Amino acid sequence: MQTLIDSRMTMPDFIAALFDKLDLAGVAAMTKLPSGEKAAYTLLTDKDDIEDCVPYFPAMPANAARAVSKFTRQAPPSKQVAVFLRPCELRALTELVKIKQAAVDNLLIIGFDCAGVFPFSKIRLSDELKLKEYREAVAKGKNCEGIRPVCSACTRFVPEGADIAISFIGRNLDEPLVLSFPSEKGKEAAKTLGLDSSSKVEASPAVDSLAEERGGAEKKLTEKIEEALSGTDGLISVFDKCISCHACSHVCPICYCKNCYFESQTFEYFPESYFTRMREKGALRLPVDRVLFHLGRLSHMGLSCVACGMCEDACPVNIPVSQIFKTAGAKAQALFGYIPGKNRDEPLPLLTFSERELEEFED
Numbered sequence: 001m002q003t004l005i006d007s008r009m010t011m012p013d014f015i016a017a018l019f020d021k022l023d024l025a026g027v028a029a030m031t032k033l034p035s036g037e038k039a040a041y042t043l044l045t046d047k048d049d050i051e052d053c054v055p056y057f058p059a060m061p062a063n064a065a066r067a068v069s070k071f072t073r074q075a076p077p078s079k080q081v082a083v084f085l086r087p088c089e090l091r092a093l094t095e096l097v098k099i100k101q102a103a104v105d106n107l108l109i110i111g112f113d114c115a116g117v118f119p120f121s122k123i124r125l126s127d128e129l130k131l132k133e134y135r136e137a138v139a140k141g142k143n144c145e146g147i148r149p150v151c152s153a154c155t156r157f158v159p160e161g162a163d164i165a166i167s168f169i170g171r172n173l174d175e176p177l178v179l180s181f182p183s184e185k186g187k188e189a190a191k192t193l194g195l196d197s198s199s200k201v202e203a204s205p206a207v208d209s210l211a212e213e214r215g216g217a218e219k220k221l222t223e224k225i226e227e228a229l230s231g232t233d234g235l236i237s238v239f240d241k242c243i244s245c246h247a248c249s250h251v252c253p254i255c256y257c258k259n260c261y262f263e264s265q266t267f268e269y270f271p272e273s274y275f276t277r278m279r280e281k282g283a284l285r286l287p288v289d290r291v292l293f294h295l296g297r298l299s300h301m302g303l304s305c306v307a308c309g310m311c312e313d314a315c316p317v318n319i320p321v322s323q324i325f326k327t328a329g330a331k332a333q334a335l336f337g338y339i340p341g342k343n344r345d346e347p348l349p350l351l352t353f354s355e356r357e358l359e360e361f362e363d
């Protein structure tokens, strides 16, 4: 357990101090959009803009790891950037680092306990009542009504791999931040920020109560999905509504391929092959390969699925895509004893070979 300290700074004061005391190129965080209704992940380079910064706003328009990948993939930024990330975004970033799609050099990663987010279409900055209920749920360490199912069942809601971690479950969001500094980079930043390590704070019991509630919800979600997916018919029926728009893969932080295999020429058939397949089956649903796409995606990235919920939020026909990928991904991950997003130095299972593994499948 990391030592928690009272920073004596509210969120706006903390962000101002980052600009004032650290030599930063900018801060990346959720920020109000000019419409006043929505917020988006934004790279701010001017301290005057920080009043619009709302890192806790409970929406995820994109998994921020994708944004971080954009400005670090070719080369790390020349000056340090402070990035605010939710735990599942930080896990996605860790996976992207392993496949050389992002770098963390010159990033100061600020993670925070996550009370979950609402489906993006269902939350606006002006939803005062909903945001009040959310704040109350955070203070009590309870799931707020209306957050995404995958968030209600998210047991990894404390950041792993952050330089600075903000502990806010069980606390009032307007009060001074309670911080810990898990990395050497974070400890250095704390010194430069002049944070007093003697002002220690106890961990809130609300973190444990939320973990317990979510553990129960995760078990129920797993049972529900396993039942829905049982057998080939179950799988076909779950994806019956799928319109093959591939939005789920376009928003997935782990699906990084510029040219997706399932959108490549491999899946463009000569006309006659459609008629051959139709004659074999009697009828052919178009477009073809709907379920194959999901199975293929699962086999490509299921080991790294960080259960962030983006795919489900993007699905226009409400298929519980992230609940499916979370459940199926967890099974594959357990097989390899792999926890995605846990440890930047742990190689991906499919990039390593161990002589004695998966022996149960040999016969």
Ligand code: SF4
Pocket: 060, 086, 087, 088, 089, 114, 115, 116, 117, 150, 151, 152, 154, 156, 157, 307, 308, 309
């Ligand atoms: S899945 Fe939901 S609760 Fe879990 S870290 Fe992501 S946004 Fe937060």
Ligand code: SF4
Pocket: 248, 251, 252, 253, 254, 255, 304, 305, 306, 307, 308, 309, 310, 311, 312, 321, 322, 325, 326
């Ligand atoms: S498959 Fe879905 S839940 Fe898993 S990492 Fe991709 S977008 Fe997130």
Ligand code: SF4
Pocket: 241, 242, 243, 244, 245, 246, 247, 248, 249, 311, 314, 315, 316, 317, 318, 319, 321
């Ligand atoms: S977003 Fe939904 S409809 Fe579109 S391909 Fe994915 S599962 Fe199918």
